[in-house]
Amino acid sequence: MATDTDGAAINGERVVARLRPHARALFWPSLLLIVGGGTLAYFSNVFPEEWQNVALVGVGGLLLALLWLIPLFRWLSTRYTVTTRRLVMRRGLFTRIRQEILHSRGYDVTLSRGALQSMFRSGDVIINAGLEQPLVLRDVPSADLVHDALHDLMERNMNPRGHAASAAGDETTAYGVR
CATH class of the missing domain: 1.20.5 (Single alpha-helices involved in coiled-coils or other helix-helix interfaces)
Structure with missing residues (x-):
């Protein structure tokens, strides 16, 4: 399968955002x-x-x-990549650490921000996927937008047929009979 420069599959998985901590x-x-x-x-x-x-x-x-x-x-060595399938965090100057969380796994997204972060519309996005320690995207610019996008991507990946079924109408199909 072909991949782009970040290792995300081109077929079926698209890069939604590439982020770094705030330049502040x-x-x-x-x-x-x-x-x-x-x-x-x-x-x-x-x-x-x-x-x-x-x-x-x-x-x-x-x-x-x-x-x-x-x-x-x-x-420069800290990067967050959000794709349609997963969230990838890469960090480390001498020792590289890469963490991935699939949106289909389901997780809790929390936004935390201090006074200075509120002034610059940035914040810490805390992702708790039931692991020992939560994944923290520190001082992300446009933190509200990142928070909302992660919620939407998780919802789409948790229930991929739910969006298509709700678009078709409210008719219930059971065992091939309407």
């Missing part, structure tokens, strides 16, 4: 990079000997780059 997580590291870069530039010529100035800028620049790159790579 990169605000403080980016601010630190800007302020730290300006501070390094200001103090780059404070020592009397040139090697000391070069060492200050080199070590400070390396430290600032690490303090910015580690959160960036951590943010």
